[in-house]
Amino acid sequence: MDKNKIKKTLKEFLNESNFKKLSFLANPFLEEFVTKYVELCKPKSVFISSGSQEDLDYIRKKAIENGEEAFLKIEGHTIHFDAYGDQGRDRENTKILLDTNKGDWLDHFFVTGERNEHLEEIHNLLKDIMNGREMFVCFFTLGPCGSEFQIPCVQITDSAYVAHSENILYRQGYNEFTKVFRKEEFFKFVHSQGEVDERHVSKNLSKRRIFIDLEGETVFSVNTQYGGNTIGLKKLAMRLAIAKASREGWLTEHMLIMGVRGPENRITYFTGAFPSMCGKTSTAMLEGETIVGDDIAYLRVIDGVVRGVNVEKGMFGIIQGVNSVDDPIQWKTLHSKGEIIFSNVLVLEDGSVYWIGHDGRVPEKGLNHSGEWFRGKRDAKGKEIPPSHPNARFTVSLEMFENVDKNLDNPNGVQIHAIVYGGRDSDTWVPVCQSFDWEHGIILKGASIESETTAATLGKEGVREFNPMSNLDFLSIPLGKYIQINLDFGLKARQKPLIFGVNYFLKDKNGNFFNEKNDKKVWLKWMELRVWGEAGARKTPCGYIPLYEDLKKLFKDVLNKDYSHSDYTGQFTIRIPENLSKIERLKKIYSSLKDIPQRVFILYDEEIKRLKDARECFGDYIPPDKFEVIK
Ligand code: SPV
Ligand code: MN
Numbered sequence: 001m002d003k004n005k006i007k008k009t010l011k012e013f014l015n016e017s018n019f020k021k022l023s024f025l026a027n028p029f030l031e032e033f034v035t036k037y038v039e040l041c042k043p044k045s046v047f048i049s050s051g052s053q054e055d056l057d058y059i060r061k062k063a064i065e066n067g068e069e070a071f072l073k074i075e076g077h078t079i080h081f082d083a084y085g086d087q088g089r090d091r092e093n094t095k096i097l098l099d100t101n102k103g104d105w106l107d108h109f110f111v112t113g114e115r116n117e118h119l120e121e122i123h124n125l126l127k128d129i130m131n132g133r134e135m136f137v138c139f140f141t142l143g144p145c146g147s148e149f150q151i152p153c154v155q156i157t158d159s160a161y162v163a164h165s166e167n168i169l170y171r172q173g174y175n176e177f178t179k180v181f182r183k184e185e186f187f188k189f190v191h192s193q194g195e196v197d198e199r200h201v202s203k204n205l206s207k208r209r210i211f212i213d214l215e216g217e218t219v220f221s222v223n224t225q226y227g228g229n230t231i232g233l234k235k236l237a238m239r240l241a242i243a244k245a246s247r248e249g250w251l252t253e254h255m256l257i258m259g260v261r262g263p264e265n266r267i268t269y270f271t272g273a274f275p276s277m278c279g280k281t282s283t284a285m286l287e288g289e290t291i292v293g294d295d296i297a298y299l300r301v302i303d304g305v306v307r308g309v310n311v312e313k314g315m316f317g318i319i320q321g322v323n324s325v326d327d328p329i330q331w332k333t334l335h336s337k338g339e340i341i342f343s344n345v346l347v348l349e350d351g352s353v354y355w356i357g358h359d360g361r362v363p364e365k366g367l368n369h370s371g372e373w374f375r376g377k378r379d380a381k382g383k384e385i386p387p388s389h390p391n392a393r394f395t396v397s398l399e400m401f402e403n404v405d406k407n408l409d410n411p412n413g414v415q416i417h418a419i420v421y422g423g424r425d426s427d428t429w430v431p432v433c434q435s436f437d438w439e440h441g442i443i444l445k446g447a448s449i450e451s452e453t454t455a456a457t458l459g460k461e462g463v464r465e466f467n468p469m470s471n472l473d474f475l476s477i478p479l480g481k482y483i484q485i486n487l488d489f490g491l492k493a494r495q496k497p498l499i500f501g502v503n504y505f506l507k508d509k510n511g512n513f514f515n516e517k518n519d520k521k522v523w524l525k526w527m528e529l530r531v532w533g534e535a536g537a538r539k540t541p542c543g544y545i546p547l548y549e550d551l552k553k554l555f556k557d558v559l560n561k562d563y564s565h566s567d568y569t570g571q572f573t574i575r576i577p578e579n580l581s582k583i584e585r586l587k588k589i590y591s592s593l594k595d596i597p598q599r600v601f602i603l604y605d606e607e608i609k610r611l612k613d614a615r616e617c618f619g620d621y622i623p624p625d626k627f628e629v630i631k
Contacts, residue, residue, distance in 0.1 A: 003028070006035045013038045013135075014046045021048040022137070025177045029184040030154060034137055037156050037190055042128045043135035049163065051139065051172030059136065059167060060339075062160035067200035068225075069161055073351030075337040080161050080344075081369050082226045083201035084379070086208070087344050087389045088458045089228040089235065089473065094210040096239060096476050107479050107593050109472070113211065122211050122220045129158070129192045129222065136163040139173035140233055142187070142241065142298075142311045147411030149298045149309045151241065152176050155232045157191040162230045165341060165395050169314035170233050171409075187217050187240050189232025194223035199371065201225060212239045214476055227316050227343070227393065234316065238296060239476040241311075245298070246477045246485055249492075254471045255297040256280050257308050257414065259290035259405050260528045268528050271297055271308055271497075272420040273446065273470040277391075277454035279422065279504045279520065280470075281317050285329055286521050290405035291398065292414060299416065304494030309413035314397045319345060320390050321357035326517045333400050340400070344369040344392040355388040362387055390455035417531045422502040423451030423467060428578040429503035431515060431571050432523040434530055434537065434544040438490035441499020443603045444542070447483050448586055452505075466589050480595035487597065500527050501543070506571065514571045522554045538627040540574050541610030545624055572624035576615045583608055 010019055010031065022031065038046060047062075049055045063069040069078040097115040098104035106112050136157050143149035152173050157163055177186075195203045202208070208223045219236040221229055228235055241252040256274075259267040267290065274280040284294040293310025294317065300307055317330070319342070324331045334340065346354040346366040354363050365374040369392075370385045377385045398404045407414045419441065423429075435441030447468045453461050457473070466472065468479065475482055490496050502523055506514045526546050529535035537544035548568045555563035583604050590596045590604075618626050 001032050001035060006031050009035045009039055013043065014048065018046055018048045021050050025174070027177060027183045030177070030186070033154065033188055034156070037126070038135065040123060040126050041130040041135065041158070041192060043130035043158065044132050046135045046137060049136060049138040049174070051174040056167050059160050059163045062134065063164045066160050068159060069164070069341060071351070072342065072347065072353060074335070076339045077342065078340070079342050079347050079353065081199065081201060082344060083197075083203070083205060084370050085205055085458075086202060086224055086226050086229075087369060088226060088391050088455060090208055090210065090224065091457050091459070091473065093208050094212070094229070096212045096214065099215065105478065105594075106476075110475070115213065115215065118211050119213065122209055122222065125207060125209060125222050126190065126192060126220070129194060133158045136160065138163050138166060139177050140166060140170040141173040141176050142170070142233060142237055143309045144409045144411045144413075145171055145176055147309065147413070149300065149411075149413060150176070151237075151244070152186040153189065153233055153237060154186055155189045155191070157189075157230070157232075159191065159193045159225060159230065161225065161341070162191055162227075165227055165231050165316070166233055168339060168341070168395050168397050169231065169312050169316060171313050187232075187237055189219050189221070189236060191221040191230050191232060192223075193225050193230070210236065212236065212476065214240065214243045227395070231316070233312070234296070235474055238474040241298070242471075242474065242482070243476045246481060249485075249489075250301075251299040251486065251489055253297050253299060253469065254295070254474060255308075256284035256294045257292035257297050257310055257416070258284045258286075259292065259414070260524050261289055262525070262528045262532065263534070268417045268531050269308070269414040270418045270420060270524070270527070271299070271416050272422065273449075274422045275424065275449070275451040275454070275467050275470040276457070277318055278424045278451060278470070281315065282327065282517065283520055283524070285327065285401070285403065286518070286524070287328055287403070288521075289524070290403050291401065292405045292408055293398075299489070300413075301489065301492045302412070306416040306493050306495070306497050307413040308416045309410075310408060313399075313408065314395065316393050316395050319355045319392045319394050320388065322355070323357055324359050329401055329403055332402075333396060334394060336400070338400050339397065341395040342392070343395070344389040346373060346387040355392055356386055356390065416497045418498045418500060418527055419446075420500045420502055420527065421445040421449055421469065422504060423449040423470065424454070424505045425450065425503045426452070426505055426507040428575060428582050429501055429506065430542075430545055430574070431503055431506060431519070432526060432546065433501045433540070433542055434527070435499040435501065436543055438496045438499060439487060439599060440543070440603060442483065442486045442490065443600050444607055445499055445501035446486065447600065448582070450582065450585070466586070478595060479593055480597060483600060484597045487599065498527070498531055508570060514567075518559060522551060522558050525554050525558055526550060533631075537630055538624055539630050540624070540627045541607060541614045542574065542579060544630065545572050545627070547629065548624070569623045569625070574614065574622045574624070574627075576611050576620045576622065579611055580608060
């Protein structure tokens with residue numbers, strides 16, 4: 001684009017102060033990008049956010065004025081609603097753009113689209129879409145400032161709610177843009193909520209589109225407001241970062257990072273990958289431990305050790321089930337003054353909020369994502385509408401939590417000693433199990449996650465789905481390549497983190513959960529001891545499991561609970577038929593894909609052999625005490 005033309009267009013849409021803020025960054029690539037979308041979307045005006053307090057306040061004010069948020073009873077709290085039917089990630093219309101003529105390909109379960117065709121479609125949808133509205137241009141960085149993990153980003157949106165959410169969730173990047181060495185290297189996000197109705201929610205959900213252009217490192221999102229579809233730096237950036245990481249030899253993971261306290265206040269850092277709504281945030285928020293992040297981590301091998309950072313600085317957390325007993329820290333923050341956006345919860349007359357699983361009784365009526373709500377209300381399809389949406393969320397800065405880890409913004413991140421993989425699995429995996437080594441962990445734990453679907457995505461709940469590393473929804477490279485990169489990553493590290501598989505959702509014969517919500521705390525403490533060689537284990541065909549005596553002591557010390565031997569036996573019985581069927585299912589999936597590393601099949605066959613050998617000796621359901629004790 002011609003330089004003079006850029007200047008002319010920017011002058012036409014930006015007032016003097018905004019023009020100055022953009023020019024100060026002296027980045028021709030950025031100016032060209034902004035100009036392109038200003039010309040296409042034709043906003044009424046353009047606001048450039050420098051990240052100053054004044055600019056952040058302006059965006060907050062606009063979210064209220066535009067009707068995207070409303071004040072609640074407690075100071076700093078606001079409510080935002082998404083359109084009915086826009087409360088989860090839209091998998092079907094989230095597409096990765098590929099240029100198949102150039103040989104680009106992805107496995108069959110990815111939703112993809114031909115690049116040129118889809119760029120044309122989205123640019124047609126974006127045409128004049130911001131007519132009469134203000135465009136916000138915001139700068140952020142993924143990962144801590146001044147760190148080798150850092151990726152600069154620019155977000156264009158006509159939603160003050162999206163800009164406001166990002167101001168809470170991400171580190172400001174305006175100043176970082178003045179330092180960016182390669183000025184063309186930044187991720188770009190373009191979002192428009194499209195036409196809205198009288199409730200200020202997106203009207204054209206049938207034209208909801210989220211297109212990820214890896215080649216242009218740009219993501220487009222239109223006709224939607226739900227954070228998972230619109231907050232560019234969250235799951236949209238993740239696809240770009242996974243592709244970038246795969247080129248550069250590091251990892252972008254759907255992982256929490258937390259500090260687990262061991263004896264004498266030692267802190268050992270863990271990452272944990274769990275599909276959405278499977279306990280990731282509640283693990284990261286366990287009382288007595290510290291949180292670095294609850295959703296997305298970048299991992300690099302630096303000086304022979306694995307180090308990780310939280311890509312974000314805030315939490316877009318699931319609110320359903322948060323109560324004063326199980327989640328005291330979240331409960332306290334959600335009831336304190338400070339900047340919090342609640343989304344898709346129930347708002348009562350006095351401006352207080354209610355969600356499913358909140359302490360106390362279900363209110364009679366209020367305002368929710370369906371409009372005026374009353375008990376027993378049904379939607380157009382006859383489905384009963386709950387008081388809050390199961391994927392209702394809160395957006396808050398991690399600084400608002402008393403358990404935030406002191407290394408949140410450490411540019412070097414934290415050293416990762418353990419990696420935990422878990423899914424929603426009612427009948428197969430034991431509650432906690434350590435892999436034999438790195439390869440076994442990546443393949444038999446990470447790449448073998450299956451999880452029953454939840455409300456985090458639109459569609460049916462409770463269906464068992466393959467979800468390797470809990471990252472399948474966010475991958476942008478072929479799965480075989482991703483697994484290979486994971487295998488290689490550990491080989492580069494002199495000190496490899498231990499890898500564990502966990503299952504918080506195991507059920508007994510009567511369909512009741514074997515464990516209570518906070519039992520996970522005991523599993524963490526056991527894993528922490530394993531990292532330092534301070535707990536024994538039994539060797540099963542699937543990996544190492546805890547000794548009864550160790551768990552009994554931990555249950556008493558940590559939760560003041562008596563842990564019976566029969567609980568141990570029920571929970572840690574190795575279920576041979578279920579484990580064998582699981583591996584057969586996985587082998588079938590992997591056999592249908594291209595370029596899967598041979599090690600995957602070799603390790604599956606080895607595990608099958610171990611399971612069958614054990615069955616020969618002890619039968620189908622093997623109580624833990626049958627297995628040999630190792631150091
Ligand atoms: C998840 O669903 O995994 C989330 C929320 O963390 S979203 O932003 O929708 O991805
Ligand atoms: Mn997530």
